[in-house]
Structure formats: C-alpha cells, structure tokens
Amino acid sequence: MSQQAKRPLNALQKAINKEVSVRLKMDLEYRGKMSNVDPYMNVILVDATEYNGGNPSANYGKVVIRGNNVLFIKISSSFQI
Numbered sequence: 001m002s003q004q005a006k007r008p009l010n011a012l013q014k015a016i017n018k019e020v021s022v023r024l025k026m027d028l029e030y031r032g033k034m035s036n037v038d039p040y041m042n043v044i045l046v047d048a049t050e051y052n053g054g055n056p057s058a059n060y061g062k063v064v065i066r067g068n069n070v071l072f073i074k075i076s077s078s079f080q081i
Contacts, residue, residue, distance in 0.1 A: 012037045012073060020045070021074040022065055028052055030063055041067035 012034070020034045022043055032048030048063040049056050 009037070009039060009041070011075070012041070012043075015075040019076055021076060023071045023074075024065070024069045025071050026069070029054075030065060032060075032063065035062075038067075041070055041073075043067070043070070043073065 016034055016036065018034060019031070020043075022030045022045065024030070029051040030045055030048050031051065032045035034043060035046050036044040043065045045063045045065065046061065048060045050058040050060065050063075
C-alpha cells in the first residue's frame with residue numbers, strides 16, 4: 001500500500017477560515033479562526049483568545065504569530081475549555 005507524503009503547509013492552507021489552536025514555544029496558546037498562513041508558517045488569527053496554563057487570559061480581534069515561535073498548530077472545528 002502506497003502512502004502519499006503529507007505536507008504541513010498544504011494542510012494549513014486548506015484550513016484557512018477554520019478554527020485552530022496555535023501553541024507557542026513560550027507555553028502560550030492562541031485559539032481562533034485562521035485567516036491566513038504563509039510559507040514561513042506565520043499565522044494570522046481573527047477572533048483570537050490567548051490561553052496561559054489552559055486558562056483564557058485575553059481576547060483579541062486579530063493576532064499575527066511569527067512562524068519561528070510556533071511549536072504546533074492543531075486544526076479543529078470546535079474546542080472545549
């Protein structure tokens with residue numbers, strides 16, 4: 001059985017306008033709708049919420065996250081707090 005290689009950037013580009021969770025290296029997490037992503041994995045979230053230690057700490061209209069700070073991005077249709 002042949003398995004095709006998955007490309008993270010392609011998966012992220014297909015997830016534009018979907019809810020995502022972005023975990024940063026400094027142990028912060030942002031959840032919101034991904035409005036754009038570029039080849040460096042810089043991400044723009046709208047209606048974003050910042051989580052610190054699993055607890056919401058701030059709400060933002062738009063957040064730009066630099067790709068070199070990203071630990072992982074989780075694509076999801078809904079989140080539970």
